[in-house]
Structure formats: structure tokens, C-alpha cells
Amino acid sequence: MEKFKLIGLEMKYFIPITIILIVAIILGKLPPGMLGAFPLMMIIGAVLDYIGNKTPLVKDYLGGGPIVIIFVSAALLYFNILPAKEVKIITDFMISQRFLDFYIAxxxxxxxxxxNRKLLIKAAVGYLPVILGGVLVSLLLTGVVGALLGYGFKKAIFYIAIPIMGGGMGAGAVPLSQIFGQALNKEPSELLSVMVPAVALGNALAIVSAGLLDRIGKKYKNLSGEGKLLKVQDDSMCQQKELSVPTYNELGIGLIIATTFFILGNILSKFIPIHSYALMIISVAIAKILGIINDYYEECCAKWFNFIMKNFTAALLVGIGVAYTNLGEVISSFTPIYLLLVATTVVGAIIGTAIVGHLAGFYVVEASITAGLCMANMGGTGDVAVMSACHRMELMPFSQISSRIGGAFMLLLTSLLINLL
Incomplete structure (x- = not known):
């Protein structure tokens, strides 16, 4: 049997590393900056991720590891378990040293x-309108219900509906809190404390809804393609190139291109009144569609993204829990109205994608699952859970469009809406 490992380390290495970190914390010798933040966040993240992915109900309905990492990390701060010096190291690394921006880039x-370029172009033409239908109905329905219940039209949309439909945690709620914070002159941590519970609950409801839609499709055969999205299917939309094992040089190329696009977004935001994240997304999408960047360099960026996601996502979530999540505000946000608005957001996504999907030649059940529920879940982990719940793993490429392109679209839409409203 393969030896038990965390972050790729066998326990005979993982445990001594953890002991050294604990001793450094006790003696006050954990160095500031990324030198101390990286190992501390990676070790905490690895342990909590494992616990979350093994805990019943949590792993099946609440997103597993990511949710546990965020809330337990926030609890370490809330209950003063993590010393003040280590809290400052993590907070400075996330905010002052901008590790969050580095990850998002x-x-x-x-x-x-x-x-796949064809997939992106076809998505823009045929699939994105279905996503847009789900987003519009979801936002409007949640806003109206929020206004009727006294929560507030704008508050329901920006604090609940948009975070849920935003593509998960790292690609959705976190950058959204940065966009909101800049526009509203508020601390991102204050905003995240309201957004994070919504994302978690929305993910759980999306998984349950996927199972229910699968049952509806079995009962009403005309509504389901039984795993086939389009009534006239184009197989080229499902083709995705396999990446080879990355080299050191390729990772370096991916790093410089990703950070340069981030800088380009900052430059453009000087002249265009839209958040730099949104401008970065537009720039990258244009470059991809027009084929400006050589295929080799595109692959380097994809490999760099996979490297960062694989190794640093858990660490990033620890940082989000410590630096951006106020557990007291999270607890106070759980009210019957809040829960109802979360449910309204997911139901609105299902209704909107079902209507537009039907008009665009999509099967209703499959459109609602891929373009609706995969917008309302927690990104990659949520996609797997949703597709597993409805037994439609073959539609994963479309769920990825929702999580990646749909999530990027939500950042762009939010940047525009917040300036208008």
C-alpha cells in the first residue's frame, strides 16, 4: 500500500517539520514574510484539508476541505489559539505582500x-447566454425577495447572490471582496464574513439540487438528454488537450506571463474605471481568442496555474480564514432570511438556465446543472460533487466553462454593476 502522505510528504517527514514549526512558534522564532508564512499555512492547510475531505456530510454537501480550512483557520484567530505574531505574519503575507493577488493572477x-480555443469561442456564442440567463434571474429574484423581506435589494444581490454565482472561493468570493472593498471603501474581511457562509451554503444546495434534477430527468424524459447537453451535439466542444509533465523552465515562463497580465490589468485600470481583475480577464480572453500567444506559452501558463493550485490552494484558504474571515460576523449572519436568500439564488439559477437553455436548443436538465448549478457551487471541487450527484461526469468540460469563464464573467459583471449601482 502507498504510504500515507500529506502535501506529498510521508509522516516521517511531515511530523518533524510540524514539530519544528511548533517549536519556532513557542520560541517566537518563526520568521516574518513568506519564509515563515508558507510552511505554517501549508501545514495547517494540509491537516484541515484532509479532515474536511474525510468528514461525512461536510465532504459530500459543504465542499469538504476548503470550507473546513477557512472556518477552522478563522476559529484559530477567534478563540486566540494562534499567537498574535503568527496571525500578523499570515495577514501581512496575504495583504501587504499580496500573495492573494499572486494566486489569482x-x-x-x-x-x-x-x-481549448474552440471551446472558448463556442462557449461565448452558445453557452454563455445560458449562463447569463441563470445569473440574471438569480440576481433579480434574490434582490426582489431581499427587498420584500427587508434585507435590501442591493445588499441581497451583492452580498449573497453574486458571491454564490461567482465561481467558488478562490476565484469568486475572495476577488469579489477586493472589488467591493475598493468600490465601497470597506475592509475585504468585513465583506468576506458575509460572503463565505453564502458560498458554502450555496454549494451544499447546488449538490442536493443536482440529485433532484437527475430524478426529474428520469421521470420526464423530454427534459433530459441523459448526459447530453445540446439537442444537436458538437463533440469538438468536449475536446481538451492533455498537458505534459511541466519542466522548471515552463513554470518560470508561466509565472512571468501570469504576473505580467496582472500588471497589464493594473495599467489599464488607470485609464478605464473597472477593477484591474476584470481588465486582466478581458485581456487574457482577447489574447486567447485571437491566438496572440503561442500554444507552447499558453501551456506554460496552464502548467503554472496547475502547480499553484495543487500546492498552494490549501495555504491560501488558511490565509483567507485568518486574514479575511471574521467568525463573529459569520455567526451573526446566519438568520432565516439569509438562508432563504441563499436558496432563492440557487433556485433562480436553475430557472434562468432552464428557460434560456430550452430556447437555445439545450436539454433543460443538463443546462440547469452545468450552466446553473456549476455557477452556484464552489468551483472545481463543487463541479465534481455536482456532477457526481447527478451522474453526469461526461459534462465536466461544460462545468469547467461555468467555473472558469463564468466565474471570470461574474468578476467583470460585478465590476461594472458596482459602479452603476
């Missing part, structure tokens, strides 16, 4: 450039 640039 790799994620956005790599995920878009790593997609």
Missing part, C-alpha cells in the same frame, strides 16, 4: 489560456 491567466 495564476488562476485567471492559466485557466483561460489553458482552455
Amino acid at each position: 495564476a488562476l485567471i491567466v492559466g485557466s483561460i489560456l489553458g482552455m
Whole structure:
């Protein structure tokens, strides 16, 4: 049997590393900056990720590891378990040293450039309108219900509906909190404390809804393609190139291209009143569609994204829990109205994608699952859970469009809406 490992390390290495970190914390010798933050966040993240992915109900309905990492990390701060010096090291690394931006740049640039070009173009023409239908109905329905219940039209849309439909945690709620914080002159941590529970609950409801839609499709055969999305299927939309094992040089190329696109977004935001994240997304999408970047360099960016996602996602979530999540505000946000608005968001996504999908020649059940529920879940992990619940893993490429392109679209849409409203 393969030896038990965490972050690729056997226990005979993982445990001594953990002991050294604990001793450094006790003696006050954990170095500041990434030198201390990286190992501390990676070790905490690895342990909590394993626990979350093995805990019943949590792993099946609440997103597993990511949710546990965020909330337990926030609890370490809330209950003063993590010393103040280590809290400052993590917070400075996330905010002052901008590890969060570094991660988001790799994620956005790599995920878009790593997609099949035909898939991206076809998605823009045929699939994105279905996503848009789900987003519009979801936002409007949640806003109206929020207004009727006294929660507030704008507050329901921006604090609940948009985070849920935003593509998960790292690609959705976190960059959204940055966009909101800049526009509203509020701390991102304050905004995230409201958004994070919505994303978690929306993910759980999306998984349950996937199972229900599968049953509806079995009962009403005309509504389901039994795993086939389009009534006139184009197999080229499902073709995705396999990436080879990355070399050191390729990872370096991916790093410089991803960070340069981030800088380009900052430059453009000087002249265009839209958040730099949104401008970065537009720039990358244009470069991809027009074929400006050589296929080899696109693959380098995709490999860099995969490297960052594989090794640093758990660490990033620890940082989000410590630096951006106020557990007291999270607890106070759980009210019957809040839960109802989360449910309204997911139901609105199902209704909107069902209507537009039917008009666009999609099967209703499959359109609602891929373009609706895969927008409302927690990105990659949520996609797997949703597709497993409805037994439609063959539609994973479309769920990835929703999580990647749909999530990027939500950042762009939010950047525009927040300036208008």
C-alpha cells in the first residue's frame, strides 16, 4: 500500500517539520514574510484539508476541505489559539505582500489560456447566454425577495447572490471582496464574513439540487438528454488537450506571463474605471481568442496555474480564514432570511438556465446543472460533487466553462454593476 502522505510528504517527514514549526512558534522564532508564512499555512492547510475531505456530510454537501480550512483557520484567530505574531505574519503575507493577488493572477491567466480555443469561442456564442440567463434571474429574484423581506435589494444581490454565482472561493468570493472593498471603501474581511457562509451554503444546495434534477430527468424524459447537453451535439466542444509533465523552465515562463497580465490589468485600470481583475480577464480572453500567444506559452501558463493550485490552494484558504474571515460576523449572519436568500439564488439559477437553455436548443436538465448549478457551487471541487450527484461526469468540460469563464464573467459583471449601482 502507498504510504500515507500529506502535501506529498510521508509522516516521517511531515511530523518533524510540524514539530519544528511548533517549536519556532513557542520560541517566537518563526520568521516574518513568506519564509515563515508558507510552511505554517501549508501545514495547517494540509491537516484541515484532509479532515474536511474525510468528514461525512461536510465532504459530500459543504465542499469538504476548503470550507473546513477557512472556518477552522478563522476559529484559530477567534478563540486566540494562534499567537498574535503568527496571525500578523499570515495577514501581512496575504495583504501587504499580496500573495492573494499572486494566486489569482495564476488562476485567471492559466485557466483561460489553458482552455481549448474552440471551446472558448463556442462557449461565448452558445453557452454563455445560458449562463447569463441563470445569473440574471438569480440576481433579480434574490434582490426582489431581499427587498420584500427587508434585507435590501442591493445588499441581497451583492452580498449573497453574486458571491454564490461567482465561481467558488478562490476565484469568486475572495476577488469579489477586493472589488467591493475598493468600490465601497470597506475592509475585504468585513465583506468576506458575509460572503463565505453564502458560498458554502450555496454549494451544499447546488449538490442536493443536482440529485433532484437527475430524478426529474428520469421521470420526464423530454427534459433530459441523459448526459447530453445540446439537442444537436458538437463533440469538438468536449475536446481538451492533455498537458505534459511541466519542466522548471515552463513554470518560470508561466509565472512571468501570469504576473505580467496582472500588471497589464493594473495599467489599464488607470485609464478605464473597472477593477484591474476584470481588465486582466478581458485581456487574457482577447489574447486567447485571437491566438496572440503561442500554444507552447499558453501551456506554460496552464502548467503554472496547475502547480499553484495543487500546492498552494490549501495555504491560501488558511490565509483567507485568518486574514479575511471574521467568525463573529459569520455567526451573526446566519438568520432565516439569509438562508432563504441563499436558496432563492440557487433556485433562480436553475430557472434562468432552464428557460434560456430550452430556447437555445439545450436539454433543460443538463443546462440547469452545468450552466446553473456549476455557477452556484464552489468551483472545481463543487463541479465534481455536482456532477457526481447527478451522474453526469461526461459534462465536466461544460462545468469547467461555468467555473472558469463564468466565474471570470461574474468578476467583470460585478465590476461594472458596482459602479452603476
